Amino acid sequence: MNEKPRRRPNRVFMNQVMINILRSPLHGLMSKDIMVITFAGRKSGDLFSTPVSYLRQGSEVTVLTRSSWWKNVVGGKPVTLTIRGKKYHGVAEAFTQDKQAVEEAMRVFLKEKPANARFYKVNMGPDGTPDPAQVQLAVQNMILVKISLS
Numbered sequence: 001m002n003e004k005p006r007r008r009p010n011r012v013f014m015n016q017v018m019i020n021i022l023r024s025p026l027h028g029l030m031s032k033d034i035m036v037i038t039f040a041g042r043k044s045g046d047l048f049s050t051p052v053s054y055l056r057q058g059s060e061v062t063v064l065t066r067s068s069w070w071k072n073v074v075g076g077k078p079v080t081l082t083i084r085g086k087k088y089h090g091v092a093e094a095f096t097q098d099k100q101a102v103e104e105a106m107r108v109f110l111k112e113k114p115a116n117a118r119f120y121k122v123n124m125g126p127d128g129t130p131d132p133a134q135v136q137l138a139v140q141n142m143i144l145v146k147i148s149l150s
Contacts, residue, residue, distance in 0.1 A: 018051040027085040033113060036082040037063070037147075039092065042072045053116055055109045056083065061090070061147040062105050064120075070094040070143045079147060090149040102139040105146075106130070 021029060022036050038049040050069050055062045061081060073079065073092035081088045095101050110117050110130040117124050120138040123131045 015051055019049055022051060023082055023085075025085070027082075031084045033116070035061075035084075037069075037092070038080040038082075039069070039072045039077060042074075048072070053113075053119070054081075054083070055112055059149040061149065062109060063145040063147070064102070064106055064109060064139075064142050065145060066141050066143070070096075070145050073145060081147065081149075088149050090147045092145055092147045095144040095146065098144070099139055102142050102144040103135055105144045106135050106139055106142070110135075 018030065018034065019036050021027060022031055022034060033053055034051050035054045036049050037052055038047055040046070041048055048069065050067070052063050052065060061083070071094070074094050074096070076091050076093045079090055079092045081090060106120065106122075107130055110120070110122060110124065111128060114124050114128065117130060120134075120142075122134040122138050125131060
């Protein structure tokens with residue numbers, strides 16, 4: 001018997017569903033861990049939005065990503081964030097070369113949001129800290145984006 005291969009949902013479609021939920025009164029279903037970041041395309045100038053996992057500490061928001069949207073904020077660019085149903089404006093900056101900063105950000109991120117460790121393939125120790133060797137491996141393809149809210 002031949003089985004049909006399982007089709008993965010289209011990423012663009014799933015992102016749009018998430019964005020719609022995060023911008024709706026139902027945002028509480030996922031807005032504790034996921035926000036929407038809106039930015040201008042570096043070539044087209046068109047506005048793009050994408051859902052991302054985040055950590056907010058006061059007026060700074062940290063995002064770790066493997067996707068290429070970060071290229072649109074190199075050099076510090078204005079962004080709009082939808083966090084827990086509210087809009088915020090800020091300036092985002094991508095850190096592409098400082099792997100030590102990315103490692104430190106991931107350690108803080110995972111300490112605050114340990115459930116996200118599985119997405120990065122990092123085990124958490126009994127004391128709630130991420131495995132340092134696994135963090136080093138995980139950040140090799142990660143970009144750190146810091147957003148300063150205005």
